[in-house]
Amino acid sequence: MSKPRSVIRRVLLASLASALAATAVYSALDLGSEAEAAATLPPTHAKFDYQIGGAYTPPSGVQVVTRDRTAAPAAGLYNICYVNAFQVQPGEQGSWASDLLLRDAQGNLVIDEDWGEPLLDLRTADKRTRVAAKVNGWIDQCASKGYKAIEPDNYDSYERSKNLLTKAQAKAYLTLLATHAHSKNLAIAQKNTVELAADRQSVGLDFAVAEECGQYDECGDYVDHFGNNVIVIEYTDAGRQKACSGFGSTLTIVQRDVDVSTPGSAGYVRKTC
Template identity: 70%
Template sequence: MMRIRVRSARRLSALAALAAAVVAVPLIADDQAGAAPAAVALPPAHAGFDYQIGGAYTPPAGVQVVSRDHEDSPAAGLYNICYINAFQVQPGAESSWDSDLLLRDSSGKVVYDTDWGEALLDTRTADKRTRIAAKVDGWIDQCASKGYQAIEPDNYDSYSRSKKLLTSGGAEAYITLLSAHAHSEGLAIAQKNTSELAGDRASTGLDFAVAEECGTYGECNDYTAAFGNHVIVIEYTAKGLSKACAGWGSALSIVRRDVDVSPAGSSGYVRKTC
């Protein structure tokens, strides 16, 4: 389902008390992912959350969990999630990728997510998935070295914008590689949106969910069925926040942000909670 998907244009350890949910994550190898299972700390459930992928700022009082772009530093003393654009290419960054890793149509033209001007990455073969993952793994390593506890790989649903060239199976095979690497670095990994694949979280190695507008679209049940209360919800409208809070305010981490995820102090900044 198409929806607002917000991200920045570019873009320490948590306190022991915040690492209360520690799980041994079984990994299903795909494309010979090959990493051993690792214990990872999940974000505390039903915790104060702030979505800062549009720019880092001092977290508001009561926030325990923050998501920030991988180019930013984590917030001291909190559980930090590291945002990466894992399935698409940041605008203007096509030359930083091998040409054959950009998805192309039958005429050889690069396929773009037209909403964001981002080229899609080609996850159709095991070789290409492995090569794409090798680059993204470098960002995951940076997240780990900075002190993040989890990663949020965006655009899992890029196959739905690929002119039917990509498949959900290719997306799952690729994210399984990222899961294996994240776990090898001691990081949890989120499923970002893509509710239709939530039921496969065990085979893909995904640990919790970050769901944009699941209240608005009536999808929160899809995520909780797979992840329990380890679901973080971001809404972008007052109506969406009201629906999410009415159904899940006592169980899930829920926040409303402005569509541009503006830093505090800027003119468009909006942040509200249940």
């Protein structure tokens, strides 16, 4: 399972008015289609736990949980399904068609070296459609399990692509996923990539999941585009304190250990404002 890229990734928020409620219905005005109008957003300023490193019983009072797509959702809570949508999980390379893995001019796989993940090739409309078909199958599984939203990771893979991928290709591909998620009545997040926050409506993104926006003074940028529909994950005490100081009364904020480990693990951390 992919772990958070705390230093590399960023998330963005957009300024929908803070009047957007926890149960707000995704508007057909944002998507341009009445058929895509039934997704429920996560509650704002909620107690949250980030469990992509392994599922466990949520702490008391938690309202929103993110878990990996392979896990079952937590009963009675708002569940977000984590999907590594732009890169390939370690050990899963063989499950992808070879031509959908990004290669450089020498034919070598382009790898996210920090996490050992090959990048997916999004350079043509045909390849984006084929990659999306596979990932949309995972989204269908999330929906059938009872998840309410999707967190597609590595929107910013173009930054690690040796200049082979572009922002426009990332947006075109994510639009395919967003359209499909909405057809399943699922909300969909923008994960980090603050520089693309202004495009969230044209892509079809409902809320933001921002790693270390407190640490890097970016939480306000997310709010500018997503209002209070922002989930903040910090990995240091200093980052959590900054996020809580500026946004603790409005945003959903949690501090986890960078390995997002389970309780009982030596490095397990979970703190809130």
